[in-house]
Amino acid sequence: MRRRVVWKEEACIGCRLCEVYCVTAHSRYPGDVLKAFKRDPDRPVPRVVLEEKGPVSFALSCRQCEEPECVKSCLTGALGVDPARGVVVVDEQHCIGCWTCIVACPWGAIRPSRGEQPVAIKCDLCLGRLGIPACVGNCPNEALQLQECGKEG
Amino acid sequence: MQYVIIGNSAAGIGAVEGIRRVDRANPIILVADEPYPTYSRPLISYYLEGRIEETGMGYRPPGFYTENGVTTRLETKVERIDTELGQVVLDTGELLPYDRLLLAAGSRPVVPPIKGIDTEGVYFFNRFDDVRALRSQVRHGCRAAVVGAGLTGLKAAEALAHLGLRVTVADISPFVLSTILDATGAEIVRGHLEESGVHFLLGTPAVGVTGIPAAVAGMKDEWKNLKEKYRKVLVRENRVDSLVFTDGFAVPVDVVILATGVRPNLEIVEGSGIAVNQGILVDERLQTNIPGIYAAGDISEGWDLVTRERRVIATLPNAYKQGEVAGINMAGGNAEYPGGMQMNSVNFFGLSIATAGLSNVDDPALEVVTRVDSAHRVYRRMTLRDGRLVGFICIGDVGRAGILTALIRNGVPVGGWEERLLEGDFGIIDLPVEVRRNWQLA
Amino acid sequence: MAISMRTAPYRVHRDPDRCIQCQVCVRQCANGVHRWDDEEAEVVSEDRECVNCHRCVVYCPTGALTISRSPLDYAANANWRKPDIDQIYLQSETGGTLLTGMGNNRPYPVYWDHLLLNASQVTNPSIDPLREPVELKTLLGRKPDSLELKKGTLAEPVPPQLELEVPVMFSAMSFGSISLNAQKALARAAIDLGIYWNCGEGGLHPEMDPYTGRVIVQVASGRFGVNMDYLNAGAAIEIKIGQGAKPGIGGHLPGEKVGPEVSVTRMIPVGSDAISPAPHHDIYSIEDLRQLIYSLKEATEYRKPVGVKIAAVHNVAAIASGSVRAGADYLAIDGFRGGTGAAPLRIRDNVGIPIELALAAVDSRLRAEGIRNQVSLVVAGSIRNSADVVKAIALGADAVYIGTAALISLGCHMCQKCYRGKCNWGIATTDAYLSKRLNPEIGARRAANLIQAWKHEIKEMLGGMGINAIESLRGNRLALRGVNLTSRELDILQVKAAGE
């Protein structure tokens, strides 16, 4: 079952709490915003991109495409689809940061990580970290939802 | 039904995955002349540099072949194809019958017209074997010359520089990355590489490689000792010593790397009746002129949706995607390849460069907008044809460049807001609402 | 420019140990209190613009922010209090009328808090609403003087009624004074709850079409948005004569606020001032009011109730009586604590009378005149909780309107700056960026939750009194006792003192 986070443009208020909680969930202190920001020296970058123009905004993250350009374009095989969990995953050990995925992703949903040797990072739906994605669970205006989509979705 | 795939790289693996989307049962035999399980060719520079080891080279995880019911015939070369009998002739003398055949034998380096290429210490930079050999030969402080300032050559130069070699890159063109960058972009990249310690000799062709003359063997002992002590390279006869240019100018070197481009491995189809031009000609289903025989990857000449002609596109994403479509069709599915385009993303010493489509073409029929910030090494160039994006260069900031790639692929009219594409924070939200609402891949 | 003598009324405290520089506060404050300082590379706050709306406090993911009243005060003075002095400074700077939002905040007595409810002990058993039904259904509208049955059915049809599952409705708040999202939230909640919402005097925005089944449409002195479709859309029509927060005063929506959305809704050109005159210029007498009531009834073929909303003023009982005689099917009476999107401060704080006294007076008067059955009474003006509802019904109301409480359920933090149009909670604003902050789905859920909760509490209180239908409480002032009230007040309320 393919799953992804979908946004409601009319409800996104551009507060960027999704980013705060995304960073926290992927930090060393997944449950503690304060520690994630104050104590994690390798605090990750958010995997969600807040797009904003005038009053319109939305928090975009990986669409977990049915035919993922990033996976097909990955030079090393680091990107793949995890069929059991229905998400596109990056093997960060295997990524060499060539950014071919970034140039391939039509949504601009992949980012370089921080650090000496940055690797591609993207929304992993917080799998293995939290029950529901941190952005969804903490969106104060319910602008983000976890959607399960069939083949065509 | 027996599938035979020649080639164990991106296109071949794409085909395995394509076939298995449709047919999980019938056997697949995969033949390749290299001895390794599928590996990522672009990783060879990272291997050379020592950033990854052999175990990290895999393009797919170790269990891949078993999981996909693939029988591999590695270290086995295909000599030719007998299209009449439906057989592949192997170098072992075996005949391998096929029902569906994929030609994914890729490309090989172009041999530049340089004298003395067989001198020891001269390497190509294309296969894992090349860099395995090279890695054992390079030491901190060695001098290396790279012939060819293309992507591969510069990746080699970067790796060697990281290893502490003194690297000179030579190219006949006055600009680096001349196939994908324009002069402005090339100068930014060259500046960055120079600052990172790479030297350039551009605009003059290298014409020869000279080896250490036999006389060296009779060198004074104290000299020999010194040489061994400091160069830490075994001094042997006929070992490369310098790279010579047209005007007689020569650069002293310990290794030479040849990286002047690739051309399709067409030998295997000689005499088979399979139609070729620069590469093997394929239709939108990746089939050759002979039914049941498909071709994909660097070996093929398929549709380029930007240039609107058939062209060899030697990039890995194109190879995989063509392979996948070919595989689906081989297994009886029905997939069409919308066409590929030149698309590259690469970085050197932390400077990212992304290009796609008609990235550097100057043509009165094309409209070009640029924005440059040389001080920060940030550059963007957008090329439009009939109000639609057909190519771009992004240097320094490639974030979200995939949206641009998709604009090209989807043929979205961008006339009127093309300047916005030059800004680093260009995003999905900048697309016209109706485009944004239907934003999917064409 | 001369220095301003006004000082910041609030102080923003940022705990540096907790602030993670995420800048959520910066983006949430439409007043520009928080900003990112590039040189310091940190978020800094400017107290002066803070209105104490708590938006940043609630949104701060680490609880790094608190706001307090500024400790700065003037020399102690029981006569010249701080607001008195501050207001003089402000008026000396601007030369203008002071504006404010929401209801009267002065320390006048709150009569609800001086009224106590009865409960059953021994002689009459109380009812447990979890086990036995307690009926809250309420019908608003003119009731016939008598009922005649013909072969078991009513001889004549009952005049049109509004049917409420709970005797609480959302009071008139126009699009313009509140955001479209706020209206949607209340409208959805009203539908879910089986009650009614009131679109106010600003017309009906096309996006409100799905919610018209339970809307009361207003016809006010500006006649904004009034046409046949509008009248037909309403479940009832309400003629707005006055508003508790600003009796005797019209309304003025400045042209800048009349954007394209407000313009279509109000049926006025973009950018033109929307002026609601103080009086209806076609109503100068009860007879004129009757004209309008019957015009509206004619126009809608007597299919829906037509009500009249008046502010609670000194002669409210007489006006109520006249209105009933003019044909009003229900009367909405808005007390002096009623909310507003914008009102002159002096009017809000000094005009009108408390709803409790007005209600008692009106109910008594209509009973005395024998016309109480001809009208339903809906009261408004600071109904804060379910106990206020029960007390209002015992004092004689059929139902209540809530405005402020409804907005608080949506997130209003009572900063009283509605008139600025920069509501950080997305409620009292038409700014597209700010309006989004109120997700109508969440708002509807919260407003519905509030009324559901009140419903449970009302049943509990009724059950405690041994009453199993709200009908039986209506006007039953024996259910009330007064504390701390003068005998004159008790007389007016017609409530006995506690212990009597």
Ligand SMILES: Cc1cc2nc3c(=O)[nH]c(=O)nc-3n(C[C@H](O)[C@H](O)[C@H](O)COP(=O)(O)OP(=O)(O)OC[C@H]3O[C@@H](n4cnc5c(N)ncnc54)[C@H](O)[C@@H]3O)c2cc1C
């Ligand atoms: C150093 C380097 C860096 C690169 N970087 C990038 C990059 O950043 N981005 C990018 O898009 N592309 C890059 N490329 C190009 C990319 O690697 C190729 O486009 C891609 O590998 C093509 O895949 P392919 O499957 O078509 O063929 P190849 O990768 O060339 O593989 C051919 C396969 O066929 C087999 N074979 C060949 N001849 C025979 C025969 N006669 N019999 C049997 N088997 C045979 C080989 O063993 C091999 O398995 C790079 C290449 C190199 C060398």
